[in-house]
Amino acid sequence: VVVQGGTFYNEAVLRAFEKEMGVEVIRPDIAGLMGAFGAALYGRNKAVPGKVSALLSREALANFTQETKSRVCGLCGNNCQLTVNTFAGGETFISGNRCDRPVTGKADSGERNLYAYKRKLILSYKPVPGKRGMIGIPLCLNMWELLPFWHTFFTKLGFAVYHSPLSSRDLYLKGQATIPSDTACFPAKLAHGHIQFLSKLGLDAVFYPCMTYNLDEGLGDNHYNCPVVAYYPEVIAGNCPEIKDTKFIYDYVGLHRPKDFTKKIYNILQRYFPGISRSEIREAGDAAYAEYAHHMAEIRREGARIMNQARAEGRRVIVLAGRPYHVDPEVNHGIDTLITRFGAAVVTEDSVSGLVDKFPTTVLNQWTYHSRLYAAARYCCEHQDCDLVQLVSFGCGVDAITTDETQAILQAGGKLYTELKIDEITNLGAVRIRLRSLFAALDEKE
Structure with missing residues (x-):
């Protein structure tokens, strides 16, 4: 076994690797340069015979200058931190960008990107004024898939449904103070920022249910949500003081059995919004299941x-x-x-x-x-x-x-x-x- 990379100059790393592999490992004295040699060999293999290299001459290298500046792109909500290198001839090289927009001035069309299409679908769900008030849904974790269901369900019941915006660095930092453990995954930590955002909208309730089960798609032996997705609303309830000023609905709900769902959600909503009839719940549930099926079919299409x-x-x-x-x-x-x-x-x-x-x-x-x-x-x-x-x-x-x-x-x-x-x-x-x-x-x- 031969190892390469500057990391293997560390004797402890080398010895740990040997013990793990159970063999004596060869570390060349140029381990930290082997990647550069590999890049040179790769470049030589890709070279076109007879074509002059575009590498700078020794004289040009001796007179080489560049200026480096940092700036925020600002052309979209990502606000990428760009590093702009400007060379003596006026050419520039930009790094730190997630797309070509800082270079071309044009946004990615997204025609070859299903991620962009899914974001477009989710953001198309807008609040419709209703007679029963306003409900907020955090756009985090499983709500990235279930928003079409819940938006349709509560809109049919006469609620104006608001969701939090796309996540951002600023939104994450504003919710950071209530994160109880740094061992949780980053998507879970973002939930705190979404709840903090919704708490400032003057809503009648924030809806974020615990969901042990997901819908059964027939691909596995069961259809659980992972523990974080299933029960993170419990973490929010125990750690976010801002939800004390509104109704925070985080009861346990399952969508995998539609008949049981209708009974369960009726009993839950009666505690928060008395007066909603069973027939209204049933009609809203049917519409929600249909919308979810349509949403998933659009993604597959x-x-x-x-x-x-x-x-x-x-x-x-x-x-x-x-x-x-x-x-x-x-x-x-x-x-x-x-x-x-x-x-x-x-x-x-x-x-x-x-x-x-x-x-x-x-x-x-x-x-x-x-x-x-x-x-x-x-x-x-x-x-x-x-x-x-x-x-x-x-x-x-x-x-x-x-x-x-x-x-x-x-x-x-x-x-x-x-x-x-x-x-x-x-x-x-x-x-x-x-x-x-x-x-x-x-x-x-x-």
């Missing part, structure tokens, strides 16, 4: 369109697999847009998971979101032009299992596995390297 277009244009299809809340730009840090800049099309795990029949796994397959992940991996194995990149948020304990299982499924199907761990940190340098490596490996594999 657009996913199919994007894949068909990509195949017609000879592009790669990347299934950027995570959870519904990874669509949030503050959570995914613009990785979806970054992939489209490499020329690939981006779809989501839930747009292809329904195209795969249930199959056995080596782990207990009991979580709805994770069942989709495994099914998406199987789908990629069955289609040569599809590859999967898994988004993992730090603090997710269940992903200690999902990553191994997803990797095993992909490797059994002859596919490469790429995992991107993301958190509060917004620097995408390491992510770019991983994605470039993936695309280079896929090119070489072909």
